[in-house]
Amino acid sequence: MIETCDSPGLLPIQSAISNMLKQVTPVLESEQIELEDALARVLAEDVVSNINVPPNDNSAMDGYAMRCEDLTQSKQLQLVGTALAGKPFKEMLLPGQCIRIMTGAVIPLGADSVVMQENTDTEDGLVIFRQIPESGNSVRKAGEDIQQGSVVVTKGTKLTPAFLALIASVGIAEISVIRNIKVGLIATGDELTPPGEPLSDGAIYESNRYALTALLKTFPVTLFDFGIVKDDKDDLKAVFEQAGSHCDLVLSCGGVSVGDADYVKEILDELGTINFWKVAIKPGKPFAFGHLRGQLNGQMGNAWFCGLPGNPVSSYVTFEQLVTPVLKKLSGQTYLPTPHFVAKAACLIKKRPGRADYQRGIFYRDEQGELWVKPNGKQGSGIMSSIANANCYMVLEQDAEDVQQGEAVNIQPF
Numbered sequence: 001m002i003e004t005c006d007s008p009g010l011l012p013i014q015s016a017i018s019n020m021l022k023q024v025t026p027v028l029e030s031e032q033i034e035l036e037d038a039l040a041r042v043l044a045e046d047v048v049s050n051i052n053v054p055p056n057d058n059s060a061m062d063g064y065a066m067r068c069e070d071l072t073q074s075k076q077l078q079l080v081g082t083a084l085a086g087k088p089f090k091e092m093l094l095p096g097q098c099i100r101i102m103t104g105a106v107i108p109l110g111a112d113s114v115v116m117q118e119n120t121d122t123e124d125g126l127v128i129f130r131q132i133p134e135s136g137n138s139v140r141k142a143g144e145d146i147q148q149g150s151v152v153v154t155k156g157t158k159l160t161p162a163f164l165a166l167i168a169s170v171g172i173a174e175i176s177v178i179r180n181i182k183v184g185l186i187a188t189g190d191e192l193t194p195p196g197e198p199l200s201d202g203a204i205y206e207s208n209r210y211a212l213t214a215l216l217k218t219f220p221v222t223l224f225d226f227g228i229v230k231d232d233k234d235d236l237k238a239v240f241e242q243a244g245s246h247c248d249l250v251l252s253c254g255g256v257s258v259g260d261a262d263y264v265k266e267i268l269d270e271l272g273t274i275n276f277w278k279v280a281i282k283p284g285k286p287f288a289f290g291h292l293r294g295q296l297n298g299q300m301g302n303a304w305f306c307g308l309p310g311n312p313v314s315s316y317v318t319f320e321q322l323v324t325p326v327l328k329k330l331s332g333q334t335y336l337p338t339p340h341f342v343a344k345a346a347c348l349i350k351k352r353p354g355r356a357d358y359q360r361g362i363f364y365r366d367e368q369g370e371l372w373v374k375p376n377g378k379q380g381s382g383i384m385s386s387i388a389n390a391n392c393y394m395v396l397e398q399d400a401e402d403v404q405q406g407e408a409v410n411i412q413p414f
């Protein structure tokens with residue numbers, strides 16, 4: 001069979017992303033939530049600190065605090081007390097004196113340095129210093145992490161575990177975040193059977209929703225799962241209307257190509273608008289983007305719509321490459337293209353011009369530290385193991401041809 005170039009009429013991936021980002025506007029409504037519930041949420045306002053972190057100069061080591069100038073006279077200082085984290089030594093240290101100090105304890109007035117205990121000896125109420133420190137040795141300065149009045153985390157930041165700790169460190173327990181994006185998810189196909197049930201003739205297990213649901217969980221999303229809808233145009237249309245009535249974004253997978261039971265595009269045409277259909281991406285060509293008008297019990301709504309192809313790898317790749325920018329924009333995050341790294345092809349990588357190809361690969365370093373990449377087995381859009389066992393995409397530009405062994409390849413680590 002002669003394979004023909006399939007680029008005519010396909011929208012280049014960057015044009016598809018720009019088109020979607022131009023249309024979609026961020027959700028503006030915000031809500032106050034507890035910090036402990038804020039993982040993966042997007043900040044609606046800058047977080048400003050009312051305090052210095054740390055609040056006081058404090059010790060970075062268990063050891064002894066002293067004025068380092070005193071050690072120029074004598075290596076021995078008189079031990080006059082102890083400071084623990086949360087239990088400061090409240091007096092002023094006088095010349096010739098030192099105190100025992102633990103990590104995190106406040107540096108007392110009069111002291112400017114700490115020497116860790118491994119570099120000291122003690123004898124009859126004296127501490128003998130084997131290290132002569134510079135001023136400020138092992139002292140963590142007040143405000144060295146965060147200064148009072150400074151912006152700790154900016155509006156639009158998606159909160160990672162480290163940001164949660166940073167906000168907690170300035171004593172804030174409640175924050176203002178953008179409300180969750182309401183996303184509807186629909187799988188369509190007569191052949192789709194939920195895992196756990198017996199498989200009838202010609203059927204397959206539905207698997208895309210498991211990947212898409214898990215991917216969605218990494219975003220600030222409230223998921224409305226509409227399950228599996230049969231290839232019945234009226235049923236599918238009713239579910240689309242229902243999803244469009246209250247979601248910000250509706251995702252379907254399957255039924256978006258040109259087969260006799262592929263109704264997605266037709267329904268989108270009737271219920272809304274199609275901004276584009278068919279992108280120069282492999283896998284994932286029949287991806288559709290548009291707008292869906294919905295209504296349910298008198299409630300009218302307008303949702304953005306992404307029609308993902310049914311092939312398992314196609315739905316996964318189009319989610320990561322095309323839906324992710326939309327979700328980021330909707331939730332008020334700045335969209336930054338995923339960084340690429342360059343590796344050398346460990347073998348010939350087959351590629352036909354026409355679509356940007358997101359092949360699933362395995363990258364590794366050789367003993368010389370050189371970065372290599374090779375395809376992770378068969379690259380068909382139904383071969384989910386190609387992605388599950390891979391560690392990167394090998395991103396091959398739309399017009400690129402075969403990549404020869406040793407040539408440069410852009411990779412996007414997972």
Ligand SMILES: Nc1nc2c(c(=O)[nH]1)N[C@H]1C(S)=C(S)[C@@H](COP(=O)(O)OP(=O)(O)OC[C@H]3O[C@@H](n4cnc5c(N)ncnc54)[C@H](O)[C@@H]3O)O[C@H]1N2
Binds near residue numbers: 256314
């Ligand atoms: N004549 C043409 N045929 C096809 C074209 C084309 O351009 N001309 N494009 C091909 C490409 S590329 C893709 S990708 C697929 C996409 O088709 P659909 O989005 O309509 O997907 P379906 O036909 O419904 O399903 C495709 C495949 O995936 C399986 N599937 C569907 N949903 C799921 C699910 N939730 N979990 C697991 N597997 C699923 C389904 O059983 C099919 O095997 O169209 C090509 N055809």
Ligand code: MOO
Binds near residue numbers: 281282285286309314
């Ligand atoms: O784009 Mo399809 O996803 O090549 O099979």
